[in-house]
Amino acid sequence: MAAFPSCTRAPRLTTRTVTAYVPQACAADGGAYAEYLAYGDFDPPAPPATGHFLSAVGEELPEIDVQARAVVMTASEAAAGVDRAWEGVGSVPSSGNVDVLLLPTLASCPLTATVGPRTGSVLSPVVGDRVLVVGGTGDPTPSTFVASLDTGAIDAVSPDLLTPRTNASVTVFGPGALVAGGTSSDGRVLDSAEVYSTSTGTPAGGFDQQNPLQLSEPRTQHGAVVLVSGVTLLVGGKGGPDGTTVLGTLETVDPVTRVVREEGLPTLDTPRYGATVLRLVSGEILVAGGFDASDAPVQTLEWLEPDGTREANKQTPPLAQGTARSFIALEGGGVLAVLTPPTATPDFQNVWVIDATGALEVATPIQGPLANPVLFGGAQGAPVLWTGDRWLQWQPYAGVFGALDVLDDVPAVIGDATCAPDPGLALWLDPASAQLALLRFDTRNVYSSLPGPLLITGTAETAPDRLGAVSWDVDQGLTLAPGTPGAAAFVTDRTYADVAIDVDAPTGEPAMVALRDDQGNELDVGGPTCAGAVIPGDASTLHVERSGSTVTWSLADGGSGTCAGTLGGSARVSIGLRAAPSAQGVMRNLRVTRLGTP
Numbered sequence: 001m002a003a004f005p006s007c008t009r010a011p012r013l014t015t016r017t018v019t020a021y022v023p024q025a026c027a028a029d030g031g032a033y034a035e036y037l038a039y040g041d042f043d044p045p046a047p048p049a050t051g052h053f054l055s056a057v058g059e060e061l062p063e064i065d066v067q068a069r070a071v072v073m074t075a076s077e078a079a080a081g082v083d084r085a086w087e088g089v090g091s092v093p094s095s096g097n098v099d100v101l102l103l104p105t106l107a108s109c110p111l112t113a114t115v116g117p118r119t120g121s122v123l124s125p126v127v128g129d130r131v132l133v134v135g136g137t138g139d140p141t142p143s144t145f146v147a148s149l150d151t152g153a154i155d156a157v158s159p160d161l162l163t164p165r166t167n168a169s170v171t172v173f174g175p176g177a178l179v180a181g182g183t184s185s186d187g188r189v190l191d192s193a194e195v196y197s198t199s200t201g202t203p204a205g206g207f208d209q210q211n212p213l214q215l216s217e218p219r220t221q222h223g224a225v226v227l228v229s230g231v232t233l234l235v236g237g238k239g240g241p242d243g244t245t246v247l248g249t250l251e252t253v254d255p256v257t258r259v260v261r262e263e264g265l266p267t268l269d270t271p272r273y274g275a276t277v278l279r280l281v282s283g284e285i286l287v288a289g290g291f292d293a294s295d296a297p298v299q300t301l302e303w304l305e306p307d308g309t310r311e312a313n314k315q316t317p318p319l320a321q322g323t324a325r326s327f328i329a330l331e332g333g334g335v336l337a338v339l340t341p342p343t344a345t346p347d348f349q350n351v352w353v354i355d356a357t358g359a360l361e362v363a364t365p366i367q368g369p370l371a372n373p374v375l376f377g378g379a380q381g382a383p384v385l386w387t388g389d390r391w392l393q394w395q396p397y398a399g400v401f402g403a404l405d406v407l408d409d410v411p412a413v414i415g416d417a418t419c420a421p422d423p424g425l426a427l428w429l430d431p432a433s434a435q436l437a438l439l440r441f442d443t444r445n446v447y448s449s450l451p452g453p454l455l456i457t458g459t460a461e462t463a464p465d466r467l468g469a470v471s472w473d474v475d476q477g478l479t480l481a482p483g484t485p486g487a488a489a490f491v492t493d494r495t496y497a498d499v500a501i502d503v504d505a506p507t508g509e510p511a512m513v514a515l516r517d518d519q520g521n522e523l524d525v526g527g528p529t530c531a532g533a534v535i536p537g538d539a540s541t542l543h544v545e546r547s548g549s550t551v552t553w554s555l556a557d558g559g560s561g562t563c564a565g566t567l568g569g570s571a572r573v574s575i576g577l578r579a580a581p582s583a584q585g586v587m588r589n590l591r592v593t594r595l596g597t598p
Contacts, residue, residue, distance in 0.1 A: 381463025511585025
């Protein structure tokens with residue numbers, strides 16, 4: 001693609017190359033027909049009428065604007081009477097070339113290189129479209145690899161871990177990753193952590209062997225999460241003098257100061273190892289599942305504030321579960337849980353929604369085998385589930401899983417190492433082949449455009465923060481029941497810089513427009529800091545505009561104001577509709593316009 005600065009006396013041409021990569025196992029030939037859609041903080045023009053052949057090396061791509069920040073690429077071909085399709089998402093850096101990994105649509109595909117036979121490894125996304133493959137047991141001792149999900153390349157990192165380990169946690173740590181705790185090859189529970197950086201060692205990056213961090217105590221089989229501050233929180237696990245004591249302690253590791261801190265943090269009500277620790281869109285932390293000192297599944301759920309301190313005002317009833325379970329944060333708010341029964345329990349309730357208030361809501365149970373549930377992604381507010389033998393996809397308003405029509409001829413082989421590098425991508429380590437396999441089921445991203453006005457014929461591209469209290473009526477629109485903090489539905493996948501929002505209240509029962517940043521901070525237009533925008537009465541249209549740190553509103557029939565909010569000027573925001581306290585909201589015809597220019 002070519003960029004022409006338009007405000008200089010002598011424009012200078014800048015050429016940037018877009019390269020598509022396809023793994024050998026699912027290769028496309030040069031006769032495939034490719035299309036490119038470019039997205040950024042602007043509403044894109046209509047897509048071009050013609051595309052390009054993959055073999056057209058050197059052809060210009062005028063459809064990719066210089067202000068684009070993401071490219072969605074699709075390719076298709078018909079051979080021997082069989083239609084095949086590929087798709088991929090590539091980030092567009094502020095300078096340099098663009099790489100896009102094309103994967104078959106709704107069909108799993110392994111990356112070409114192997115990572116060596118191993119069990120008990122961890123996969124973790126890190127910055128820059130990279131995923132680390134860390135630890136595990138094998139002969140020889142498994143090395144650490146980094147997979148580049150823009151090219152499909154897999155490379156060994158060097159220097160590797162100073163102390164090889166299994167059952168460690170891996171989290172994003174500033175521009176790199178933190179590998180904390182775990183068990184050494186001779187069975188010792190480790191009290192150290194090591195930092196991976198792309199600027200250390202080889203081009204694939206490496207570990208800083210000269211400056212390992214000292215944890216507050218030995219810890220293995222623990223949970224870990226990155227707080228909104230960027231600090232890593234370590235939760236529970238096993239440790240103590242003999243490495244078998246089940247821990248209830250927490251500690252943090254700061255990526256800027258490298259300070260490790262246990263003081264001032266709470267302890268778990270129920271010590272546990274093997275727990276799932278999630279950060280919700282609100283910034284809150286949920287600790288779920290795991291096993292206690294008697295190796296029994298822990299049924300209690302515990303909540304922490306965004307800074308890791310105890311959350312006193314949120315309690316969730318115990319949730320019965322067996323040895324296998326999967327939890328995932330929902331984009332609208334709350335958490336989805338898929339559980340196996342603790343014993344051969346008839347009519348066991350295996351699907352729950354833990355809503356944004358912490359309440360448990362019953363969803364429609366999954367029928368059939370559920371041996372090894374793993375939840376991936378969340379594009380469209382609809383996580384994908386691997387049950388152990390088939391793929392399903394969540395339907396957020398119906399509260400039920402439906403079939404995902406994956407095109408694989410044989411079931412996937414999914415071990416214990418899995419992750420979701422982006423909301424539309426599932427990634428796992430196939431223990432049989434020692435290869436990383438991927439399933440691309442969606443290409444939506446934070447810069448994607450909307451197909452048009454929302455909430456006209458249905459709820460597509462939105463997701464609720466609870467079941468039951470958010471519903472759709474074809475004659476009226478989206479109905480938001482009253483409550484505190486108020487039922488809500490959010491536009492999925494996209495975030496926005498400067499933006500304009502227009503929404504109708506056809507019954508005269510308006511809802512608030514919610515702007516939520518990635519720290520969990522929220523500004524409700526019509527709430528306490530932005531009053532006047534929600535006035536029950538006749539049918540009305542609310543216009544909201546966010547420009548930097550300024551948020552203004554106006555009503556079509558008069559009235560306007562400026563919000564005294566707390567959103568930072570550079571914060572990207574998600575957009576939702578929230579019921580006003582003690583009032584029902586009915587809204588439809590939601591229009592969202594990015595205010596940047598290509």
